[in-house]
Amino acid sequence: MKLLPFLLAGAAFAASSLTAQAEVRFGVMNESYPPFFAKDAAGQWQGWEIDLMNAVCEEMKETCSIVELSWDGLIPALQSEKFDVIWSSMSQTAERSKIIDFTDKYYNTPSTLIGPKDQKPGATPDDVREKTIGIQVSTIQSDYYKKYFADVAEQKTYQTLDEAFQDLAAGRIDYVFGDSLALDAFLKSDGGQECCAKMGDVADDKDILGAGVSGGLRKEDTQLKAKLNAAIAAVRTSGNYDAITKKYFDFDIYGAK
Amino acid sequence: MTFSWITAYWPLLLAGAGQTVLLLLISVVFGFVIAIGLAFAQVSGGRLTRHFARAYCTFFRGTPLLIQLWLLYYGVGSLLPMIPGIRQSLFWPILREGFFFAALSFTLNYAAYEAEVLRGALLAVPKGELEAGYAFGMRRSTLVRRIWLPRAIRIALPTIGGEIVMQLKATPLAFTVTVMDLYAVASMVRQDTLLVYEPLIVVTGFYLVLTAIIASAFRRFEAQVPLRR
Numbered sequence: 001m002k003l004l005p006f007l008l009a010g011a012a013f014a015a016s017s018l019t020a021q022a023e024v025r026f027g028v029m030n031e032s033y034p035p036f037f038a039k040d041a042a043g044q045w046q047g048w049e050i051d052l053m054n055a056v057c058e059e060m061k062e063t064c065s066i067v068e069l070s071w072d073g074l075i076p077a078l079q080s081e082k083f084d085v086i087w088s089s090m091s092q093t094a095e096r097s098k099i100i101d102f103t104d105k106y107y108n109t110p111s112t113l114i115g116p117k118d119q120k121p122g123a124t125p126d127d128v129r130e131k132t133i134g135i136q137v138s139t140i141q142s143d144y145y146k147k148y149f150a151d152v153a154e155q156k157t158y159q160t161l162d163e164a165f166q167d168l169a170a171g172r173i174d175y176v177f178g179d180s181l182a183l184d185a186f187l188k189s190d191g192g193q194e195c196c197a198k199m200g201d202v203a204d205d206k207d208i209l210g211a212g213v214s215g216g217l218r219k220e221d222t223q224l225k226a227k228l229n230a231a232i233a234a235v236r237t238s239g240n241y242d243a244i245t246k247k248y249f250d251f252d253i254y255g256a257k
Numbered sequence: 258m259t260f261s262w263i264t265a266y267w268p269l270l271l272a273g274a275g276q277t278v279l280l281l282l283i284s285v286v287f288g289f290v291i292a293i294g295l296a297f298a299q300v301s302g303g304r305l306t307r308h309f310a311r312a313y314c315t316f317f318r319g320t321p322l323l324i325q326l327w328l329l330y331y332g333v334g335s336l337l338p339m340i341p342g343i344r345q346s347l348f349w350p351i352l353r354e355g356f357f358f359a360a361l362s363f364t365l366n367y368a369a370y371e372a373e374v375l376r377g378a379l380l381a382v383p384k385g386e387l388e389a390g391y392a393f394g395m396r397r398s399t400l401v402r403r404i405w406l407p408r409a410i411r412i413a414l415p416t417i418g419g420e421i422v423m424q425l426k427a428t429p430l431a432f433t434v435t436v437m438d439l440y441a442v443a444s445m446v447r448q449d450t451l452l453v454y455e456p457l458i459v460v461t462g463f464y465l466v467l468t469a470i471i472a473s474a475f476r477r478f479e480a481q482v483p484l485r486r
Contacts, residue, residue: 072444076453099451138448156355156435157445167435170335171344172353 023063024224025083026053027216030068031160034185035248036089048248052106053087055240059231071159072138075100078216084224086216089179091140093210101219103228105212108255111141112180113199114187119174123200128153131174134164141177143208161186169195177202181253212255262450263459266442273442274463276356280428280438281467283360285421288367293406295372300379310372317369323430325366330358330434355434363431367424374420378413379405411482418475422468439463 028045032038037047045066057064067083074086078100085103092102113123113133120127125148132154135142145155156173158164164176165186176183180201186192217225235241236254245253263270298310317325337343337352351357382405390400410417429440437445439460446456 072448075451137445157437157441158435159433166331166335171338172334172355 023065024057024060024085025065025067026085026087027067027069027074027078027083029071029074029088031071031162033089033161033182035181048244048253049087049089051244051247052235052241055235055244056228056231059234060227062227071136075216078218081218084217084221085228089213090216091210092212092214093140093143094207095143096216101217101221101225103215103217103225104232105214105255106232107253108210108212109253110180110201110204111144111177111209112183112201113175113177114183114196115168115175115199116171116195117197119197119199121197121199123202125149125152127199128175132156132172133175133177134158134167134173135177136161136164139178140209141179144202144205145177147205147208148202165192175199181249258455259452260455260459262446262452262455266446266456269437269442269445270439270459270463273437273439274467276431276436276438277425277428277440277463278467280356280360280363280431280436281421281425284363284367284424287364288424289371291364291368292371292375295368296375296379296409297401299372299376314369314372317366318373322362322366322427323433326359326362326430326434329362330355334358355431355436359428359431359434359436363424363427366427367420370420370423371417374413374416375409378409378416381412382408414475414479414482418471421471421475425464425467425471 028037028049033047035047036049037045040046050066053064053066067077069077069082071088074088074090075096077083078086086100090096092105096102113128128149129152133145133149134156135145135158137157137159142155142157145153149155153175156164156167158167161176161178161182164173164178167173168176169191176186183198187196187198215228217228241254242252295310295313298306299314302310343349343352386404386408387400390404395403428438431438432441432444443456443460447453450456
């Protein structure tokens with residue numbers, strides 16, 4: 001039975017060479033989240049996060065593909081190996097870190113409340129007392145709501161931010177609570193300019209609002225994590241990151257170091 | 258399989274079941290009343306009412322319930338605030354809720370299905386019984402109240418039971434307009450705990466229990482009033 005070790009070694013070699021050649025599949029939410037990711041008229045993905053993905057892939061010298069999925073299906077699909085990295089503006093939080101691993105952050109933005117123009121600005125629990133706040137399900141903002149606003153204000157849960165914006169414009173809710181960049185994009189749109197204004201950023205809480213947006217990985221994929229982190233760092237230092245950011249924003253979205 | 262979350266979510270699950278049952282009750286009760294009107298309009302109404310009732314049933318049975326719900330919620334619902342003063346009115350706290358639109362669209366939809374069932378049942382009541390009623394000197398309204406409608410409802414009873422179960426299974430659509438029904442609670446548990454199957458299994462149990470209650474209630478009704486032809 002001397003052959004067995006050779007066979008095993010051969011199988012191991014074949015397996016390792018297979019994983020090296022396989023493409024890296026990026027899981028992206030199948031709803032637009034401009035300016036981070038959205039489909040253009042031709043159905044092609046584009047946006048800041050897609051450009052960053054391409055830059056990172058170039059740096060890793062891997063072929064990459066995009067797998068589309070609903071937001072709440074991303075983590076289950078990652079675990080069942082439908083794709084390899086969540087690349088969908090997902091914030092790294094303590095809760096999510098129990099289940100999946102994260103790369104280093106690639107951007108970080110504050111959380112904001114927006115509301116009707118004629119409403120008094122402010123983003124403290126006192127300001128939202130007895131009001132209704134629209135929040136996208138399963139976001140860091142909904143955890144923040146539970147800790148700071150649940151006693152004083154009512155929550156409405158939405159599958160997408162677009163639905164929450166609709167209801168805000170229709171006067172069904174008093175606030176939408178979400179990531180500042182996504183809400184800014186709405187406020188700049190025609191519908192948003194007409195009805196709504198920024199009420200303010202909420203007080204920071206790193207435990208809930210997270211250490212920034214990063215790629216989500218399966219815990220056992222340590223190799224891929226090291227590769228992605230190296231690639232993100234390389235894109236940062238090469239100036240490529242700033243070049244991509246300039247295309248979409250007039251300020252640096254990396255946040256504090 | 259982990260079910261430890263149930264202790265924390267138990268009140269929410271019960272509240273969700275309450276919303277589901279309330280939606281079902283409202284849509285079945287009001288829908289049935291509308292259905293009686295629509296069914297009589299079809300079998301004994303004038304030309305205009307007959308056409309209206311038929312068009313109503315065709316529209317509501319021929320389009321997906323989800324689209325009806327969204328047309329009401331996002332369409333009509335977003336036009337409402339344009340009525341001056343409505344936001345300050347007494348009814349706004351109800352009119353702004355997704356629950357109102359879910360209950361309304363389920364009622365309208367259920368009425369259409371039930372009207373078709375009742376129409377068939379009204380036509381299935383033996384002519385001789387109606388003629389016997391006239392022979393006793395009953396007026397039309399008395400005949401409808403004492404013979405035609407009760408006989409038709411008895412004939413339709415098994416189908417009505419089935420329709421109510423179908424209606425129960427349609428209620429999770431309310432979740433898409435921010436109603437916290439049973440299914441919404443399940444999906445909230447999933448999003449909070451990242452457990453996919455367990456909350457769905459628990460909610461499935463709830464729906465099965467509700468269905469069993471409806472089915473056994475109808476079996477009892479049917480046994481109480483035996484069908485004689």
